[in-house]
Amino acid sequence: MAMKQSRLFTKTRKEAPKDELAKNAQLLIRAGFIHKEMAGVYSYLPLGLRVIKKIEEIVRREMNEIGGVELQTTALQKKEVWEKTNRWDDAVVDNWFKTKLKNGTELGLGFTQEEPLTNLMTNFISSYKNLPVFVYDFRTVFRNEERAKSGLIRGREFYWKALYSFSKNENEHNVFYARAQQAYQNIFEKTGLGEITFLTFASGGTFSKYSHEYQTIAPAGEDTIYLSKEKRIAVNQEVYTDEVLSDLGLAKDELTKSKAIEVGNIFPLHYRFSEPFGLQYKDEKGEKKLVFMGSYGLGISRLLGTIVETLSDEKGIVWPASVAPFKIHLLSLGQNEKAEEIYKKLKVAGAEVLYDDRDITAGEKFAEADLIGLPYRAVVSEKTVAAGGAELKRRNAEKSKIVGLEELIKLK
């Protein structure tokens, strides 16, 4: 998609809002990607929404690749479903947003999808022939956090992907679980966080010995992990014990302590949900058995925040090409028809280009381009036209070079 910047109603700011300290929120607001509605609640503006969609598509492809099937559950939740697992009571789950129908019936705004989805799947799973099945869901969820913080890192309303696996038994589950790990690794590599994101062993809670978190190293992180750069794994401080280290074959002296942001979390659910909902199947012998489940979460909006938090410099955001709202930032300096012409050709070629066609000073265009942070900047002025084309520069490079239209189209 191509777009003229004169059509983009958002505006950049020189100064960070005083009610945000987190780098991700400051930059995303300054560059016009998000709008703060209230603490922990943000609207996605056109540029921000495009990044969300890019990340979503990367995640979708990986989920499809491992056999995931997409659906969408509801935000409104009914009490009875959650009472089956004892997760309706505020004494048990303290971050519910609850509301009521006109007639007084209590409802909740979903904070996760295990209950509704397990309940829903009882309609469709009845035989071993129906298994395994992997279902995923992108949606906004709500958590009444006592303290929202760090911009998009911990919000009260956020966008995430949840996948649940339904398997015949633990062995079958383990096969998928391993594939899911690979898919997660692919996602972080493709979104530019591969180098600084670690598979992390964390508390398994009531479900199993461990859960696996994907932790991205960042000073702004809420978690503390001990990581091995060589082995590409880490241990969450909450389970940093001699026993766990020996389990994993890690020695203390090979681990580095670091703050990190939890960008994903996967773990087996065993029969925690299939049991209360009676999610069973008949095996080959006609015997009823419980479905073995697994959970695979990933915060899309948190990932957006994490990318900005970790991949920005003093001038602004530095988007990885894979998630950038546009690939090319085309700037026209002064009056010239050449820029318009290049824009039209790029558009026809299907390039993802944001064309700054506004009548403002060069300095302003450069400063804004750096702040918005698209991977490539192509300047078209009398000077560059005389030199044979556009001046192309990567966002994170110092050097630039003159290129023709063909080379620009290649970048799309």
Place this chain on the structure above:
RNA sequence: CGGGGUGUGGUGUAACGGCUAACAUUCUCGCUUUGGGAGCGAGCGACUCCGGGUUCGAAUCCCGGCACCCCGACCA
């Protein structure tokens, strides 16, 4: 939820208890300029978060509320 802090034009800041609440930026208009948020001039824009109180007089002091930020706790 415990502790700390902050609320002033859209944004960022200033103002001893005392003139018509100031400056920068944004925005509008004019001129100039055109390779790093450029210059000059003119304008628009604020019941100083809300409600009480003290005082001749409150943005400023006091009380209550709300909002926001930070630390901690919490975070299948």
